[in-house]
Amino acid sequence: MPAEDEAVLIARSRNGDAGAFDELVGVYQDRIYHLAYRITGNHADAQDAAQDAFVKAYLSLGTFRAQAAFSTWLHRIAVNAAVDMTRRRGKRAALAPDLATPAADPLADGAERVEIQQRIHRAIAALPVEQRAVVVLRDVQGCSYEEIAEVVKVPIGTVRSRLSRARETLRVMLHDLAPAGERAQDGGTRS
Amino acid sequence: MTSGHVRESLSSYIDDQMSPEERGRIARHLDACDACRQHLAALHGVVGLVRSVAPVTAPDALRAQVRARVERARRFPAGRSLPRLPVTWRTVAAAAAVVLVGVFAANLLVPQLAQFKGGIPRTSGGRLQSADNESRLGGGPASGGRAQESGAAGARQQQAAVPASPSPAPYLTLEAGSRSVIRTARLSLEVESFDAAARRLLEIAEGAGGFIADSSYASADTSPQGEFTLRVPAGQFSTVVGDVEALGTVRQQQISAQDVTEEFIDLQARRRNLERDEQQLLGFMDRATRVSDLLAIEQELSRVRGQIEQITGRLNFLAHSVDMATVVVNLYQRVKQSYAFWDLGGTLTKMEAAFMATVRQILSAAERILVLASILLPLVVVGGVAWMLLRRLVRRAGAGA
Numbered sequence: 001m002p003a004e005d006e007a008v009l010i011a012r013s014r015n016g017d018a019g020a021f022d023e024l025v026g027v028y029q030d031r032i033y034h035l036a037y038r039i040t041g042n043h044a045d046a047q048d049a050a051q052d053a054f055v056k057a058y059l060s061l062g063t064f065r066a067q068a069a070f071s072t073w074l075h076r077i078a079v080n081a082a083v084d085m086t087r088r089r090g091k092r093a094a095l096a097p098d099l100a101t102p103a104a105d106p107l108a109d110g111a112e113r114v115e116i117q118q119r120i121h122r123a124i125a126a127l128p129v130e131q132r133a134v135v136v137l138r139d140v141q142g143c144s145y146e147e148i149a150e151v152v153k154v155p156i157g158t159v160r161s162r163l164s165r166a167r168e169t170l171r172v173m174l175h176d177l178a179p180a181g182e183r184a185q186d187g188g189t190r191s
Numbered sequence: 192m193t194s195g196h197v198r199e200s201l202s203s204y205i206d207d208q209m210s211p212e213e214r215g216r217i218a219r220h221l222d223a224c225d226a227c228r229q230h231l232a233a234l235h236g237v238v239g240l241v242r243s244v245a246p247v248t249a250p251d252a253l254r255a256q257v258r259a260r261v262e263r264a265r266r267f268p269a270g271r272s273l274p275r276l277p278v279t280w281r282t283v284a285a286a287a288a289v290v291l292v293g294v295f296a297a298n299l300l301v302p303q304l305a306q307f308k309g310g311i312p313r314t315s316g317g318r319l320q321s322a323d324n325e326s327r328l329g330g331g332p333a334s335g336g337r338a339q340e341s342g343a344a345g346a347r348q349q350q351a352a353v354p355a356s357p358s359p360a361p362y363l364t365l366e367a368g369s370r371s372v373i374r375t376a377r378l379s380l381e382v383e384s385f386d387a388a389a390r391r392l393l394e395i396a397e398g399a400g401g402f403i404a405d406s407s408y409a410s411a412d413t414s415p416q417g418e419f420t421l422r423v424p425a426g427q428f429s430t431v432v433g434d435v436e437a438l439g440t441v442r443q444q445q446i447s448a449q450d451v452t453e454e455f456i457d458l459q460a461r462r463r464n465l466e467r468d469e470q471q472l473l474g475f476m477d478r479a480t481r482v483s484d485l486l487a488i489e490q491e492l493s494r495v496r497g498q499i500e501q502i503t504g505r506l507n508f509l510a511h512s513v514d515m516a517t518v519v520v521n522l523y524q525r526v527k528q529s530y531a532f533w534d535l536g537g538t539l540t541k542m543e544a545a546f547m548a549t550v551r552q553i554l555s556a557a558e559r560i561l562v563l564a565s566i567l568l569p570l571v572v573v574g575g576v577a578w579m580l581l582r583r584l585v586r587r588a589g590a591g592a
Binding site: 016018021022025026029030032033034037038043047050051054055058059116117120121124135138139140145156160163164167168170171174175177 | 240
C-alpha cells in the first residue's frame, strides 16, 4: 500500500472512521497476528492479543505521532499486548505450544517438514519472553535493529545482546536441525 | 575458548551490525579460527531455520471481531473501558511514601518549632513556679490566721488562674458598694532588676493610698527573690495590679474575689440578737434578789458579751479586708543567661531536652501514622478491589458482544 493512502486511512481513522480503520486492520492483520502467535506461542492467546492490540491502537490513535512509522507504532502495541498476555498466562503457554499450527501451513509438504516447524516453534516459545520478542521481530518479521529498539523501547546495544543470546539458545536447542551451511549462506546476510 | 574468539559478536556479524573495523577484525579471526567458523555456520543455520518458519495468517474472525469492538467503542465511547487508575501502583506507593514521610516530618517538626518559638529555656519559669508554691504555703492574708473563714465563704471563692502571658486579666467587676468582696491578687513576676522593682512596689502601694504589709527577701543562688504583700484600697485594686504587672514579665497570676456579704449580714444579725440578750440579762439583773441568781446571770452575761466581742472583731476584720484589697507579689530577678563564657551545663541540658523531645515526637508521629494507616487501609483495599471488579465487569461486557 502506498504511504499516502496509509496516511489518509490513518487520518480518517483518527477522526472516528471505523471503515478506514477496518482497512488498516486488513493490511496489517497477518503480520500482527503472526507476531502475536510467535510471541504467545498459541493461537488462542495470539487472537486475543492481536484483537487487543488493534482495539488499543484504534483507541489511542490520538496519541500516535505522525513522524513515527505507523507500522512500528502498531508493532509496539502488538508486542506489548502479546508480552502482557504471555506474562498473564505464565509459563503454561510456553510449555504447551499449539500443535495445530502446521496443519494450516500451506508450505507443509510432509511429516518431516511438520516436525521441523514444530521444533522451531517450541524452541522459540521456550525463550525468555524479552528475547522471544526480539528474535521474532528480527528473524520472523524482518525488522531492522533500529526498528526493534523503537518497538521494544530498549537501546540498540540491548537489542544486539538479547538477539545474540536468543540465537545462541536456539542454536543449542536446534543444533541437529541445521545441517545447512548452504542455507546459512543464502539467508544469512539479509539485513 | 581463548580470548581471541568472537562468538558473542557473531550474531551482529550475521546482521552486519557493526563498524567496518570490527567487521574486518572478525573476518580476519574467522579466517584463522576453525572453531569460530563452525560456530558462525551453526548460527547461520539456526537463523535460517527461524526465518523459514511458515507465516501464519490471521484467522478470518479476527478482522470482524476487531471491527465489532471498534464499532462498540465508537458508539459507547464512555463505556468502552473504565479508565485505569490514573496512576500505576508504583506511583501510588511512591506517593504514599512521600505523604507518610511528609506527615511524619510535619508531626516531628511542628511541635518542635512551636517549642522553639515559645522559647525552650522555660527552666527558669519552672523553678519560679515551684518557689511560688512554697511561698504560698506560708499563708496569704486571705487565711488571716482565722479558722472560721474557711467556711461557707470559702466555697464561694472565685478564682481566675491566668496563664503566664501578659494578656489582660479578667478583672472582676464587682463593686464593693452593694456587696462586700475581699479581693486578692497573686502575681509572680520576672524582673530585670530586683531592687528597682522592689522600690517601684513601694511607690505603687503608697501612691494608691496603701502600704506594704509584709515583705520577705531571699537571695538563693545568684538571683534575688522575694515576696511582698501590698494592701491597697479596694477601689485602687485594678490600677495597682496593672501597675505591678508592668514591672516585668508575668509568669503566674491569680486573682480571687471572695464575697463575704452574707457572712457580714449574718454576723450583724447575730450581734443584734446577742445585744438584745445582753439588754434582757441586764434587766434580769436589776430585778434579781438572790445572790445565786445574780451570779448565774453575771456568768451568762459575760458569755454573751464574749460572743459579741468575737463577732465584732470578725466584722471589723471583714470590713477592713473589703476596704483594703491584697496584692501578693513574688519577684524574681531574671536569670542571667550566661554568666560564664559558655554555660556548658545549660547547653547539655538543652541538648538533652531537645533530644528527648525529638524522640518523643518520633514515637508519637509513628503512632499517629500507624493509626492513620489503620484508618485508611481498609478503605484503600475495599476501593481497590471494587475498582478492579468494576473494570473487569465492564471489560467483559465490552468483549462479550
